Amino acid sequence: MPDPAQQVRDWLATYDTPTASVAELLCDRHPRDRVALTDVGADLAARDVxxxxxxxxxxxxxxxxxxxxxxxxxxxxxxxxxxxxxxxxxxxxxxxxxxxxxxxxxxxxxxxxxxxxxxxxxxxxxxxxxxxxxxxxxxxxxxxxxxxxxxxxxxxxxxxxxxxxxxxxxxxxxxxxxxxxxxxxxxxxxxxxxxxxxxxxVPVRALAAFHAYHRFGLDVTGDDVYWNTSDPSGAYGLYHGLISPLLAGHRTLHLDAGFDPELVLDVLAIHGVTNLAAAPTVYRSLRAILKTLPPEIAVRRLSSAGEPLGADVLEWARDVFGVPVRDHYGQTELGMCVGRPNDPAAAAEGAEGAEPGPDSLGTALPGWRAGVLEAVADEEAPPGAFGRIGVDTEHSPLMWFTGYRDAPAATSARFTPDGRWYLTGDAGTRDRAGNLYFASRDDDAILSAGYRIGPFDVESALLEHPAVEEAAVYGLPDEVHGQLVAATVVLGEGAVGDDDLAEDLREIVRTRFASHAYPRHITFAEELPRSPSGKIRRSRLGARRV
The missing domain is CATH 3.40.50.980 (Rossmann fold)
Known part of the structure; x- marks a missing residue:
């Protein structure tokens, strides 16, 4: 295989052309008798397609x-x-x-x-x-x-x-x-x-970025039984549970069942999964029930995306599975662009000679360059300095995002004025070897059980209840889910904040927005903490519950 940089150029030459056809690239060019996916039911019955x-x-x-x-x-x-x-x-x-x-x-x-x-x-x-x-x-x-x-x-x-x-x-x-x-x-x-x-x-040329992560980040090979447990209606599950395996011509599993860690172990064992990609919630849930690995499970590659895994989970996984979980970082707008690659060739290219600490996001993957900008200037910060995590568009041939649909203001906020840097909205540091370290998220989005939940959507649903005058939604740390959705609610005159009302509020979120996003914790307050400019300080609300 060519070196990673040349392979990226080859994929771009194939996918970023006027004649590119998605159906041909993901399906028609592969041998008709090759298995594309295996449907697995809740009863573990399987059918190859x-x-x-x-x-x-x-x-x-x-x-x-x-x-x-x-x-x-x-x-x-x-x-x-x-x-x-x-x-x-x-x-x-x-x-x-x-x-x-x-x-x-x-x-x-x-x-x-x-x-x-x-x-x-x-x-x-x-x-x-x-x-x-x-x-x-x-x-x-x-x-x-x-x-x-x-x-x-x-x-x-x-x-x-x-x-x-x-x-x-x-x-x-x-x-x-x-x-x-x-x-x-x-x-x-x-x-x-x-x-x-x-x-x-998502333009067709993004296929090059998806293929690069599939190869270098996940290291899926033709001999693997590959399984991405994420929902294929979300970014990670769609990009790398459906699109990239089809693009590469690799078989993948699709389990049509609700999440259950015992069921995950059954699928790993019965179907001989060798390459697993999952949200941190999956690994945390497995740790809660698994002390020793059944002999019939032999996974050679483990990957995680969505949020950093803690050092305790990483250590547990290495002890139990015998292989490390490789953390990867990206966004809906990028796919995966930073991480600890499973592929040795990619690791050799991107590591710059230093092993990152256990809390590092890793280095830029092949085809990408990431860095940290000064907090108030669009210039790269020195190693160790806190700043804004960004992607260098000029030196990232796999960069494909150009803007949101019908949202020019939001698009402008994602790029520096000269267009050189894409701003992730996350903050952190970078060491001398190029390893990135995540510190905080600017947009208050809640990462819970693999879902990215916007406070605005949950707050809008809560405000539809006649008893609610104001609501602030935020995340609380949780050992299994990463974060749980929480809400602090200000009630109108005469309303009583009790358990019955709290359950009514959960139900209105389930029915008016999404069943995965209802607040597990609800508190009632006379007012919400605000900055001098009037912005709700969600960080203070979360800190009160820790």
Whole structure:
């Protein structure tokens, strides 16, 4: 294999071209009889799906979608659990040159409505998600042009099913669209504390960044049984649980079941997983139940992303699994760009001769250059100085983010005025060897059980309750989840803050925003702490509970 720098150039030459076709790159170019993914049910029953099956099913579905009016550039949203149906729906979307918009199945109608646009021609949903798309206060009549469900029969008049739509298109093959490296093929959404989620268009050339992390960060090989436990409707699960394995032609597992550490161990053992990528919550949960490793589990690579793992978990994993967990750092807008690579060649290139401390994020991965800027000047800070973590766009050939959809002000805030540096919004330090150390996050986003939760969305839901005058949402440290969502609420006159009201507030968040984001801890206060400018000081609220 070429050295990492040359390999990055080769991938860019393949993926950032006018003739780039996502469906061809992720599916059609691979041998038809090669296994693409293995669907695993909650009962651990498994079914292999080949690239040939994905090609045939997605081609027929694409023809059916085209008959429903889906064209290149349109948005196609999915609310589908991980597995073959999601892969087929995404590939069909890409065959048409359309844009895949993944929606978490935990979302309520208000969160769904914010992520749909007038260009959303079709929504593919599991049967148990269909009711969220019915007309109502958040989704007025006509908000969704067409709904396609994954079950055997339509659930509403006018709906179609995946199988029915594919059958209708089986006789009209669709040529995989060549959209070029600069065209978006995915629209992700990212959250913060200052407002609702912002759209992140992912261009086709980002495939080079995803492939580079798959190879150098995760070190997935053709002999691996690879499993990324993250939800493929979120960035890490989509980029590296669905897209990058298909791109590289590697088999991956898709477990359609709720999280359970015992089930994770069963999957590792029964399916012989050798390369595991998971959120820190998974490792913390395994540590709580696992003291010695069953002999049938033989994982050679462990990776984690989303937030730094503590030294205690890292030490436990090395003792139990016999291999280290490699921490990786990135964002929805970047993919993974910093970390401790599993691939020895990448480690040799990026390490600059010094072993980082256990609390380090690691160094920039191949194709990236990261650094720390001064707190008040757009210049690199000296080693050891606290500042803003950024990505050097001029020396990062894999950089692909150019801006949020319809949010120019938010885009400008992400870059220095000269465009040289992308600002992650995180703060930290850098040592002389190039190792980065995370210190704090600027946007107050809460990282809980692998989800990135914006306080704004939860606060907006809480304020819909008639008893609530003000609300502040923040994260509290938790040994398993990383952080738990917490809220401090100021009530209106005459309202009583008791356990019943607290449960009502949790329920309104579940039903008005998302079931994964409800506040586990709720306190009531007469007022919220604020800065002289009136901004809520969430850090003070969190400190009161520690």
């Amino acid at each position: 080949t690239y040939g099956e994905l090609a045939d099913r997605s081609a027929a579905l694409a023809a059916g979608m085209a008959a429903e009016g889906v064209r290149a550039g349109d948005d196609v949203a999915t609310m589908v659990a991980r597995g073959a149906d999601l892969a087929v729906a995404a590939l069909a979307t890409w065959r048409l040159g359309a844009v895949h918009v993944p929606l978490l199945t935990t979302f309520a109608p208000s969160a769904i409505a914010h992520r749909l646009t007038p260009g959303t021609r079709l929504v593919v949903a599991d049967d148990d998600q269909r009711a969220k798309l019915d007309p109502g206060p958040d989704l007025p009549e006509g908000s969704v042009s067409r709904v396609v469900t994954t079950g055997e029969a339509p659930l509403r008049e006018g709906d179609r099913t995946l199988a029915g739509l594919a059958a209708a298109g089986a006789g009209a093959p669709v040529t995989a669209a060549a959209v070029g490296g600069g065209s978006p093929f995915v629209l992700m959404h990212t959250v913060g504390s200052a407002g609702p989620a912002k759209g992140v268009p």
